[in-house]
Amino acid sequence: MAVEEGHRRRDLALVSGVVGLVVALLVAWLLLRDDEAPEPPAAVPTPVAMPTPTPAPAPTPTDPCARQALSGFAPTSITVPGVAKGARVLALPRDAAGVPGVPPVSDKLSFAWDRGGVEPGSAQGHVLLNTHTWPDGSAMGNRLLAGLAVGGRIVLATGKGAERQVACYTVTERSEVLARDGFPGWDAVDGPAEVVIVVCSGQRRGPGDWTHRTLWFAGRSGAAT
Secondary structure, eight states: OHHHHHHHHHHHHHHHHHHHHHHHHHHHHHHHHHHHSOOOOOOOOOOOOOOOOOOOOOOOOOOTTSSBOSSOOOOOEEEETTTEEEEEEEEEOOOTTSOOOOOOTTOOSOEEEETTSOOTTOSSSEEEEEOOOOTTSOSHHHHHHHHOOTTOEEEEEEOOGGGOEEEEEEEEEEEEEETTTOOTTTTOSSSSOEEEEEEEEEEEEETTEEEEEEEEEEEEOSOBO
16 A cells, blocks of 8 residues: 555646646747747838928029110110120211210210211111221220120110000121221111111321221110010
């Protein structure tokens, strides 16, 4: 009987040990599962749509040629970009020989317009202008010779505010001729509407005596309104 009792105790101990080992392994496996479980993904913030900045509109300069005169007018100022801005225009009569008047000798920056001739804004004919060239290079004629080429703009105007009238022209031809030869047709009163500017050029032989004349021919540009 003692022997059987010992066997039963040994069997119980063995079973208890096996059960304990199984329980230990199960706990270890569960702990291992918890250790190896991936971390939940971090919350991604919802992107907030930012308004796209709207650039301020670029200022649009007022084009003086956007609204032009429908008929002729006597000019009082002239603008040639890069050469002259609002230079004075004098309305001068022709001399006894029929030659268009010129500005006073001391007035080196003004233009003379052929008063009584074709007016800026007219539908046809040549608007005649001239200005001085000085030997020291400081007069308006010198500026034109240095800075006015084919494609340049000429803006003739008069008045202010609601009374302002404007006529615009674009240079299509620049020619230099001998003073003694002249330029046939430069003073036409019919045909295409153009501005013709004449200045002395070439060599100065004495007061008011130059070997050449330079002429710019400019046709109407922009739409009259």
